[in-house]
Amino acid sequence: MRFASWRLVEEILTLSNVVLELVDSRDPLNTRCPKLERLAARLGRPVVVVINKADLVPRPVCEAWVRYFREVEGLEAVYISAQRRLGTRVLRGKVVEVAERTGARDRVVVSVFGVPKVGKSTLVNTLKGKHSATTSPYPGTPGYTVKARLYRIGGRLYLVDTPGVLPPEGGGVESLIRSKPVDELDNPIAVAAELVAKVLKYNPKAFEVAYGTTSASAEEILAYVAKRRGWVRGGEPDLYEAAKALIRDYLDGRIVYYYEPPVRPPGSPSGSEG
Numbered sequence: 048m049r050f051a052s053w054r055l056v057e058e059i060l061t062l063s064n065v066v067l068e069l070v071d072s073r074d075p076l077n078t079r080c081p082k083l084e085r086l087a088a089r090l091g092r093p094v095v096v097v098i099n100k101a102d103l104v105p106r107p108v109c110e111a112w113v114r115y116f117r118e119v120e121g122l123e124a125v126y127i128s129a130q131r132r133l134g135t136r137v138l139r140g141k142v143v144e145v146a147e148r149t150g151a152r153d154r155v156v157v158s159v160f161g162v163p164k165v166g167k168s169t170l171v172n173t174l175k176g177k178h179s180a181t182t183s184p185y186p187g188t189p190g191y192t193v194k195a196r197l198y199r200i201g202g203r204l205y206l207v208d209t210p211g212v213l214p215p216e217g218g219g220v221e222s223l224i225r226s227k228p229v230d231e232l233d234n235p236i237a238v239a240a241e242l243v244a245k246v247l248k249y250n251p252k253a254f255e256v257a258y259g260t261t262s263a264s265a266e267e268i269l270a271y272v273a274k275r276r277g278w279v280r281g282g283e284p285d286l287y288e289a290a291k292a293l294i295r296d297y298l299d300g301r302i303v304y305y306y307e308p309p310v311r312p313p314g315s316p317s318g319s320e321g
């Protein structure tokens with residue numbers, strides 16, 4: 048997996064008037080990128096948290112996450128479904144509003160960042176639409192390693208056409224499944240088991256809906272997936288292939304769960320919540 052170097056991230060941030068940080072609506076806290084947020088803050092670039100895949104999560108929960116980011120974390124936020132093209136008008140409006148507040152004049156340059164598989168490419172394609180073929184190279188900035196181009200995406204808005212792929216932070220299963228291609232995971236069965244446990248904690252019906260099995264055992268779920276897809280090795284269901292398929296299904300948005308935002312940022316000293 049090719050992550051953007053932090054030097055490149057810094058260069059793109061420097062060119063941007065507004066920074067979009069995509070997160071997965073199913074688990075916003077573990078798919079965000081605090082290091083990007085800190086770097087953008089240091090460079091004085093406003094971040095809009097874009098809660099994507101909102102089609103997978105009830106709308107009131109998405110709205111609660113927007114309030115959480117705004118009120119608890121002090122970050123602008125919107126929710127969208129890049130895939131279904133929902134919320135993109137609100138997103139454009141938010142970008143313009145933020146850009147105006149920060150004094151951007153003629154051209155508003157927008158960049159897209161996020162950990163793997165949060166939907167960056169889908170959003171870039173959605174924003175580019177059909178009639179944004181016009182590109183212009185970056186304004187004369189010698190020394191930039193960025194070869195990316197700007198796409199005009201309507202009005203004064205320009206998009207940096209290469210999204211920044213950021214390394215996942217914070218550990219946990221989200222980091223594991225996003226740290227390398229699924230085929231290169233050292234132990235996909237163990238990773239899938241961890242993912243199954245996490246998903247079932249929030250949505251006991253997730254695998255019934257996704258696959259049609261009511262089992263709550265990771266091994267049984269994997270065996271079920273393997274049998275259903277005809278993956279058998281030496282007479283036994285091929286759990287290894289099933290594990291990789293399950294992780295891919297999750298990343299592709301075919302396994303659904305959500306949780307409510309906390310009252311305070313995780314790890315904050317005050318209060319009793321864990």
Ligand SMILES: Nc1nc2c(ncn2[C@@H]2O[C@H](COP(=O)(O)OP(=O)(O)OP(=O)(O)O)[C@@H](O)[C@H]2O)c(=O)[nH]1
Pocket residue numbers: 099100101102103127128129130131161162163164165166167168169170212298299300
């Ligand atoms: N349900 C749902 N799925 C989405 C949405 N946006 C993207 N996806 C799916 O999520 C998966 C990853 O989307 P990409 O656009 O490739 O994500 P990315 O962030 O560019 O991924 P990398 O380039 O690998 O870092 C794909 O299977 C998409 O179809 C969305 O709004 N809703």
Ligand SMILES: [Mg+2]
Pocket residue numbers: 167168169210
């Ligand atoms: Mg991509």
